[in-house]
Amino acid sequence: MTIVVVMEQVPDVVEELAIAPSGTDLDRDAVSYVVNEYDDHALEEALLLAEATGDEVVAVGIDTTGELDQALYTALAKGARRAIKLTGDFEGTWLSTRAAARLLVPVIQELEPRLVLTGVQAPDDLDGQLAPTLAALLGWPHASVVIGSQLVDGAVQVRKELWGGMTMTLELELPAVLGVQAARQAPRYVPISRVRQVMREASIETRDVETPGDLAPAIMRLRFPEEAGQAEILTGSASEIADRIIELLRARGLL
């Protein structure tokens, strides 16, 4: 059976980012891309599930960067059986999460997986909407902030993180969609020689998709955060600190 992992590339924030002259986009020539960290965990979790059950992992992504091949080849080298990339005229747009989900649904339906995994969030999906949106469009159950999973006859048991260090275990009927926060173990290292071998021997399937014109958000202005005031760490005994806090609140007219 099949497990689909949805992967996305995001700008590498280790490199210095620059804003394009238009003021509404990053300078894309200067940007380099990495796999969204959570998607990497989703892939690892999928591979671990598949190793236990003999399922087939299929990595799927929308090539918004023109460089998705790199990510997909790495996924293949790590153990995915197939890789599918959706291509279209995405240049200069930031695809909204809703638009991305719409593009992905037909492929997922065609693959008939019993499980879809993706990262719980991404820099361009900070409120973690991809997994729930996919689930809604597919009509399948879903869980987010997943930190571990297990396939047990006809269902998937997932552990998800709640607040205050609590976790919850629930069981979902299959097929289901999971937004993964962290795989059971750190994403594996894949030796370069294997990636290179995969690049020579394996191929990535390509599907052309229509660009959904209306669903990209309109960006009005993009800027770096301005430097805010500095933090001050209060030291001393509890009462000294309390005095200082009162003093500060008074000084700002809050008391």
Place this chain on the structure above:
Amino acid sequence: MLTTSERIAFVLIALASLLLTAHGVSRIVRAIARGQGRPNWGIFFRRVIPVSLDILLQRPIFRTRPFVSLLHAGVFFAFVFYGLVNIFDLAEGFIGFSTLHRGGIAALYNLIADLLSVAALAGMLGLLIRRFGLRPFRFNERVLLLPSVRFGISRDSAIVGGFILLHVGSRWIGQAVRVAESGRPDWSQPTASLVATLFHGWNEAALTMASHVTWWLALGLILAFLPYFPYSKHIHLFMAPLNLILREARPLGQLEPPTSSDGTLGAERLEQLRWYQLLDAYACIMCNRCQDVCPAHGTGRALSPAALEINKRYYLNRNLAAFAGGATSPPLLEIATSKEAVWSCTTCAACVRICPVGNRPMLDLIDIRRALVNRGDPLDPNLQSALESLARYGNSFGKPARQRARWAKELPFTIKDARKEPVEYLWFVGDFASFDPRMQENTKTVAQLFHAAGLDFGILYEDERNAGNDVRRVGEEGLFEMLVEQNLAALEKAQFRAIVTTDPHTYNALKNEYPAYGFRVPVYHYTEVLAELLERGALRVQQPLRAAVTYHDPCYLGRYNRITAAPRRIIRALGLELREMPRHGENTYCCGAGGGQIWMDSGGQERPSEQRIREAVALGDDLRYFVVSCPKDMAMYSDAVKTTGYEGRLTVIDVARLVASAVRIDGLEPESIPVESEAR
């Protein structure tokens, strides 16, 4: 002379014994032949004479432990000569040939045999006392040992030692009996004649009896021992010279690419090792010298290079028929060593250098790493992120390549961009020197010294990548190759005469590994260049320094590449008093950072660098500076001085900073190192 029935018995026993022995030897040869690759017999003829000479002079043995080596030399020379002695003794038994009371060459032969017998007996007794009394064989308790090894080593030592004692002793006493039989002392056999006095008063029948018994004990014993010989440590007699002779002339710092068999890169099982790695197991004499110098074992980690070889040998011996016949061995990580051990090797090559029989346990460890990495075995998380960063950014610091030469912006001059204009020296700076904030000061100092000396030099700026020395030794061959390709592409763009490096690891890779990829350019370490600049007056000492210092040889400089003189020339030229630590030069002790250890969590109780600082402190209360010439050493030892509590007492300093202090360059803040006062 033997009786006829004795002669017949001897011949029959000899035949049986030789057959059994040949059977054992052929199995061992077939087992070794299961290793990957084939020996280059072409070099055999070229090397057999020089190596035999080395062995005759016992050079490989005398590298360390002078007293024990002397004992060994006694046994060794006796053994070689005993080849002749045994033939003559055979002739005596069979045809009554005798050298007793003869003059000339026979007397000389008698004298040598007589004296060497005593030397062998004394040497063997000494070695046995050492092994069983003074310094029994010990591994730390985390080392993986096959159950058969624990008892086996002592048993093997006892059998071989006992055999030599009995064989030589019987022959010696046998000679005494013959002297006694003749009724007068033989001046050419002084010690035997002395022993002969013990037999005064024995009647003729008793003496004849004794003569037969000692003959059988001396020569018959060989026949009894022979079938056991291939399985004993005594086989090192053949395997060690073979190992030394067939060793390809490859620089210590150059690894062979991993072998690939049944889809495995590197070695997971015995038969995936190279043939000479299997031969190593049979050449090993179990002297434990490699373990004594191993920094991993010395800091309580699970690694013992000796145990690795001995385990291999004992596994093979116990499963020889099956293995020689083609059976798959269990994983090396079950029979030879443990995963923890594999990951604690610093690739310092101390074991390789010290081993008297030419073994290279380090290579096995690297091959096992290669297999682990390629199989996708979980890695130490810090190592994994270093490798991922190296693959992505070309450095292990997780910093964008564009920031590599950021340190150079703080200089009062601009360093030439070697990609844009020709330079004489291309300075390959290295990761630590470029990115580690603690090291950047040193790097700038080196730049300023080069600049002040008028050296024509440039750098590759953001196109430089980690040279890959330790990446290769971690077992990530694919990443190593990728880094090589990237560096070669960058080097292609530049025009230069020679390379100068700051980092000994980089030095080693460029000098020894890159030639295999077609890169052949002179490579220098910055200490070599600085020494030269000082000596030819391009840098002038203005203020001789006055302090007692010690110098630490980095493994990849001192041991791997034998660059030990240049840094010392600098230190002396500056007027400093150099005190050597006991382990220096090619015998240096590892700082613990090599082979990727700098990226991993050390699981040892103590760090090698801490032991090293203690070694330096013991050189005297007035020793002020611990001089280094490797950016990784700077990092390791600065930490170690703090953790050992010697901060303030001993200062870790890069040799370039000392030079800067003595030559006084404008705009360079000198260290506060005591200087020779003007009046003196």
